Amino acid sequence: MKRLFYFITLALLCTACEHKELCFQHPHLKTVRVEFDWRDAPQADPDGMCVYFYPVAGGSGQRFDFRGTTGGEVQLRVGEYVVICYNNDTEIVEFYNTDDFGTHGIYTREGNPLEPIYGNAANYAPRAEGSEEERVTVSPDMMWGCTATEVEVTDEGLSYVCVPFEGQDKEAVTERDEYVITLYPHELVCTYTYEVRNVSNLKHMSQMCGTLSGMAGTLTFASEEVGRESVTVPFASESDGVSTVTGRFYTFGHHLENPDPHRMVFYVVMDDGSKYCYKDTEKLDVTTQVHEAPDFRHVHIIIDGLDLPQPIENGHGFDMTVDDWEVVEEEIEI
DSSP states (O other): OHHHHHHHHHHHHHHHOOOOOOOOOSSOEEEEEEEEOOTTOTTOOOSEEEEEEEETTSSOOEEEEEETTTEEEEEEESEEEEEEEEESOOSSOEEEOTTOTTTOEEEOOBOOTTTTSTTOOOOOOOOOTTOTTSEEBOOOOOOEEEEEEEEEEOSSOEEEEEOOOGGGOOOOBOOOSSSEEEEOOEEOSEEEEEEEEEEETGGGEEEEEEEEEEEEOEEETTTOOBOSSEEEEEEEOEEOSSSOEEEEEEEOOOOTTOOOOOBEEEEEEETTSOEEEEOSOGGGBOHHHHHTOSSTTEEEEEEEEEEOOOOOTTOOOOOOOSSOOEEEOOOOOO
């Protein structure tokens, strides 16, 4: 009877009590799936992406890196965040204020106008009028990225706001009741291309490069605002050997409230070793073409005519020395 009474009491205790596991971790950690939707940059091909989750309550952001372009899972504490993402395969750009969502940005190192010329050992190069005091900074890498705001991770799910550019509707996208956040990266830097037509004596050109003045030197991710300081960006040139010179380079663009003009300068080395600098002509002031481009992220500049000299026979070959540029200028008609 005692044994029967014991088993009955034990059974009543088991049915009357609801066992709950003790939780010592507050706030809770949740597994969140990060996905990248490339509708706004279908040609993008980065080797990987990184995502920063910045707690709204304060503190530095948590960085997560992913290989490829699809994303992956991260562990986040319950709470509110703002998010920045961008490709993590860059080699040229440098970063600043990575611990702060509002000021996290990029810049590039200083260079010199002749950097794209192979074998250049000179630091001196004539500059476009009015840009002599501008810093020369190298062209950045291509970057893709975006931000998300009002990100809230709860015990019930995740909600957020992200704005894709597709269709220009800019409608906020939110997700609830599941731990998935979809980000929509787009191009963050600008692609500038140029074409110089009707170039004379191009077959005698050995090397050529150029610069563009009045450009921005920094980019802030959260606002996508570029810096107000004007810098000069050097770029490479390619010749078809007949009559056309073309080129392509990346830039942060230009600040819309910056009044500084955009002037191109070309540095040409002929096959006899003579060096010519083409600057301060009316055709090389491309301010209007830059400002009135249909797409500010994809600017195409056209220059008609560049008269390269006929080189001296049996020249002395390539010799990059200092202070021996022959500057070619034309009076600008007012």
